Amino acid sequence: MTQPNVRVAGDLFLDAHGRQLILRGVNLGGDCKVPFPNGGTQFPSDFADHRDVSFVGRPFPLDEAREHFARIRGWGFNTLRLLTTWEAVEHAGPGLYDEAYLDYFAEVARLAGEHGLNAFIDFHQDVWARMSGGDGAPGWTFEAAGLDFATFHASGAALVMQNAFDYADPDPLQAAYPRMCWSSNYRLPANGVMWTLFWGGRAFTPDFRVDGRNIQDFLQGHYLGAMAAVAARLAHLPNVIGFDSLNEPGVGWCGLPLSWRHLARDEVDPMPPSLGVKLSVLDQLAMLQGQAVAVPILTRDPETRVYAVTGEAARNPDGVRVWSDGRDCPFERAGLYRMAGAQAVSLREDGLRTVGNRAFNMSDDAYAPFFKAGAETIRAHNAGWALFAEMDPYAHIQNRRFPADLPERTVNASHWYDTRLLHTKTFNAARGLEETRERYRDQLGKYGEEARAFEGGAPALIGEFGTPYDLDEGEAYARWNAGEHGPEIWAKHQAALSATYDALDDLLLHSTQWNYTAANRNDLRTGDNWNQEDLSIWSADQAVDGADGGRATQGFSRPYAQAVQGRITAMRFDAEAQVFRLEFNADPSIDAPTEIFLAPVQFPNGVVVETAGAACRIERAEDVALIHAEGAGRIEVTVRGA
Numbered sequence: 001m002t003q004p005n006v007r008v009a010g011d012l013f014l015d016a017h018g019r020q021l022i023l024r025g026v027n028l029g030g031d032c033k034v035p036f037p038n039g040g041t042q043f044p045s046d047f048a049d050h051r052d053v054s055f056v057g058r059p060f061p062l063d064e065a066r067e068h069f070a071r072i073r074g075w076g077f078n079t080l081r082l083l084t085t086w087e088a089v090e091h092a093g094p095g096l097y098d099e100a101y102l103d104y105f106a107e108v109a110r111l112a113g114e115h116g117l118n119a120f121i122d123f124h125q126d127v128w129a130r131m132s133g134g135d136g137a138p139g140w141t142f143e144a145a146g147l148d149f150a151t152f153h154a155s156g157a158a159l160v161m162q163n164a165f166d167y168a169d170p171d172p173l174q175a176a177y178p179r180m181c182w183s184s185n186y187r188l189p190a191n192g193v194m195w196t197l198f199w200g201g202r203a204f205t206p207d208f209r210v211d212g213r214n215i216q217d218f219l220q221g222h223y224l225g226a227m228a229a230v231a232a233r234l235a236h237l238p239n240v241i242g243f244d245s246l247n248e249p250g251v252g253w254c255g256l257p258l259s260w261r262h263l264a265r266d267e268v269d270p271m272p273p274s275l276g277v278k279l280s281v282l283d284q285l286a287m288l289q290g291q292a293v294a295v296p297i298l299t300r301d302p303e304t305r306v307y308a309v310t311g312e313a314a315r316n317p318d319g320v321r322v323w324s325d326g327r328d329c330p331f332e333r334a335g336l337y338r339m340a341g342a343q344a345v346s347l348r349e350d351g352l353r354t355v356g357n358r359a360f361n362m363s364d365d366a367y368a369p370f371f372k373a374g375a376e377t378i379r380a381h382n383a384g385w386a387l388f389a390e391m392d393p394y395a396h397i398q399n400r401r402f403p404a405d406l407p408e409r410t411v412n413a414s415h416w417y418d419t420r421l422l423h424t425k426t427f428n429a430a431r432g433l434e435e436t437r438e439r440y441r442d443q444l445g446k447y448g449e450e451a452r453a454f455e456g457g458a459p460a461l462i463g464e465f466g467t468p469y470d471l472d473e474g475e476a477y478a479r480w481n482a483g484e485h486g487p488e489i490w491a492k493h494q495a496a497l498s499a500t501y502d503a504l505d506d507l508l509l510h511s512t513q514w515n516y517t518a519a520n521r522n523d524l525r526t527g528d529n530w531n532q533e534d535l536s537i538w539s540a541d542q543a544v545d546g547a548d549g550g551r552a553t554q555g556f557s558r559p560y561a562q563a564v565q566g567r568i569t570a571m572r573f574d575a576e577a578q579v580f581r582l583e584f585n586a587d588p589s590i591d592a593p594t595e596i597f598l599a600p601v602q603f604p605n606g607v608v609v610e611t612a613g614a615a616c617r618i619e620r621a622e623d624v625a626l627i628h629a630e631g632a633g634r635i636e637v638t639v640r641g642a
Contacts, residue, residue, distance in 0.1 A: 075550065135530065146330070254366065437499045506572065559603075
């Protein structure tokens with residue numbers, strides 16, 4: 001069996017020499033969510049070709065791979081969160097794997113290793129699938145569940161850019177499809193059905209069977225089968241270090257009372273409610289049955305910040321049925337509710353909250369067996385792989401913790417974003433960068449604490465974080481087009497990223513920034529080729545006049561300890577003073593030196609490397625400082641700009 005380059009040991013990542021590693025990387029890449037070459041959301045589609053698409057060419061054609069990998073490695077990254085999707089592997093139908101794509105994907109992973117990049121594989125999804133406003137699952141999963149995705153727009157079952165956006169209108173900012181609205185699909189019927197069946201089919205719809213299996217087993221079985229198909233192709237690559245469990249899964253209606261609406265913080269959901277139309281599970285079930293529903297609109301007074309219902313909205317006013325012809329509602333068949341004319345009437349109000357005589361628990365009833373099955377699936381091909389586990393995006397805020405019973409060598413791979421920055425696309429540096437750093441440090445620190453609470457301790461790797469590059473309606477793009485090509489146009493982005501990496505350094509957390517998109521453009525409609533998001537640290541539009549195409553490079557290409565001959569006690573970089581400091585307890589029995597990436601963009605005039613403490617020897621190799629410990633004890637390394 002091929003041993004991975006990186007192994008989990010308690011709360012550390014170690015290499016074959018026993019050196020402590022800091023994994024610092026990037027997600028590759030944002031457009032792996034969509035087919036190649038014209039599957040991006042900037043193109044209209046009715047998804048009729050969903051069985052015939054190809055993802056060969058995502059993240060980039062193979063003849064471009066070396067150029068991109070050399071750039072990523074040159075910025076100092078040593079790790080990739082390498083994206084694929086269930087759809088990319090199994091789009092043609094259940095059990096029909098795209099062998100050409102599997103060959104292509106394996107070669108991408110191999111070439112990454114040639115450039116010194118380790119990778120863990122992320123089976124990505126957002127709001128289930130492209131047909132429901134995101135990416136991930138194949139279109140035939142809707143067919144298996146009995147949903148007709150061609151009805152989603154007309155019925156209001158999902159908000160999909162390709163349905164809502166007016167592509168004939170040159171304006172990229174349209175009221176019918178507000179930017180960053182895609183996540184609202186988690187609260188709409190199409191996602192409600194699919195995630196509830198994926199996690200709770202056996203508990204809530206026990207008689208719903210597809211191909212002889214309960215719908216939950218059918219869906220999860222095929223997902224894990226696609227994961228196994230990829231794992232089989234990568235098992236021999238030492239730079240592949242593990243697999244992500246599943247990107248930001250939804251929870252559907254699991255745990256919700258049928259009549260409940262999120263109108264205030266309460267015991268069902270302690271989060272502040274979102275504003276706008278508020279749907280209950282019963283409202284959504286009625287919509288799926290082809291009924292119009294009238295639902296409350298929640299607003300908040302901007303001065304008092306008090307929530308109130310201030311109106312009513314019609315949903316599915318044309319009465320479009322979403323269940324396919326000849327298919328009935330599995331939740332009605334299971335006796336959770338019944339239709340009384342145009343009304344959905346609850347028969348078991350807590351039917352999605354209980355399993356037998358106890359409450360349904362997402363961590364124990366859904367995630368625990370799923371993580372176990374995922375670990376078993378990948379480790380059947382390489383027993384040394386780590387499981388990079390993540391729960392739904394709101395789990396941490398809603399106080400849902402990882403299950404106590406986790407597979408060994410599980411990594412806390414949760415995501416973190418400055419949500420204000422992400423959704424408003426503004427960053428006010430005048431509020432105080434030190435306050436921002438402290439806030440980031442406080443929030444990110446909780447993920448490390450959670451990982452250390454895993455049995456035996458575990459590493460914490462922030463699987464996603466980042467900043468939108470289209471801040472302030474794309475101000476940086478306008479300045480670039482006007483001829484300003486200096487780093488000052490990215491000042492806000494750089495400040496936000498620097499504050500994040502300062503916190504990551506202080507906490508010694510691992511990370512993979514979102515993201516690197518090879519097809520990115522400075523275009524508010526296009527961005528990363530998906531739902532008008534634009535968080536790519538690279539764009540071809542910046543790769544002119546000899547530039548490498550990086551955006552806000554000084555915000556993310558920074559000195560750090562890649563590998564340490566001992567155990568790190570502290571690491572910090574002061575970008576303004578051009579000083580990097582590392583403290584560690586040296587272990588000369590480890591037969592490999594400490595490696596510090598020197599980040600040329602931070603030190604344009606070179607560096608001076610100094611040490612104090614235990615005896616050691618300094619060596620230079622390209623953009624890396626090598627510190628060879630000659631005795632045990634504390635070593636302090638200082639790197640200063642020359």
